Amino acid sequence: MIQALRAFTRPIWRRILLLLSRGVVRLVDDGPGLQAIQVDLLKGEVRDELERFQDYGFTSVPHAGAEVLAGFLGGSRDHGVILAAADRRYRVKGLTAGEVAIYTDEGDVIHFKRGREILVLAGGLVRMQAPMVRIEGNLVVTGDVTDRDGQSDSTTMRFIRSRFNAHVHENPEGGNVGPANPQFPT
Numbered sequence: 001m002i003q004a005l006r007a008f009t010r011p012i013w014r015r016i017l018l019l020l021s022r023g024v025v026r027l028v029d030d031g032p033g034l035q036a037i038q039v040d041l042l043k044g045e046v047r048d049e050l051e052r053f054q055d056y057g058f059t060s061v062p063h064a065g066a067e068v069l070a071g072f073l074g075g076s077r078d079h080g081v082i083l084a085a086a087d088r089r090y091r092v093k094g095l096t097a098g099e100v101a102i103y104t105d106e107g108d109v110i111h112f113k114r115g116r117e118i119l120v121l122a123g124g125l126v127r128m129q130a131p132m133v134r135i136e137g138n139l140v141v142t143g144d145v146t147d148r149d150g151q152s153d154s155t156t157m158r159f160i161r162s163r164f165n166a167h168v169h170e171n172p173e174g175g176n177v178g179p180a181n182p183q184f185p186t
Helices: 002-017 157-166
Strands: 020-029 035-040 046-052 067-072 080-086 100-103 109-113 117-121 168-170 176-179
Touching: 020 046, 020 080, 035 067, 035 080, 046 067
Parallel strands: 046 080
Antiparallel strands: 020 035, 020 067, 035 046, 067 080, 100 109, 109 117, 168 176
16 A cells, blocks of 8 residues: 555656756857746756746846756646746855845946945946936036037046136236136136
């Protein structure tokens, strides 16, 4: 009787054990509606075109070598899905509880910190494309500000400041009354 019960439940246990599997990304096809990923799962088990589900509004393409958690409905390995993808090689570490970071393998980071501060770290250009950008609050720039109005020439705030501070007002009765007052800080 016990052997008959074991024989009956063995296929069920096998399917339960095969419901979830860790894997490593080999290839990613970002063309379809859901990404199709080829992964290495159990020893010698390679699965092609596992669909990767991602949260609405967020998308990424994992590198080969990233780790995944694959799910197989009913324990059948015929049609699996990628439930999560992570890459410990590039993950931002040292966050405080409640903080969130978006990151790339190149080190660019948008870090939502405690105290309602957002830190943007970029190794290159940060570009905003919009008909208008409105900042409500103060703007502090530690570098220079360049005006590019679509013309071939451009002007910096440093240049405008130096020209303004150097100009003098003429006195209608002759001579001048001195430099602009107040001066722009340099």
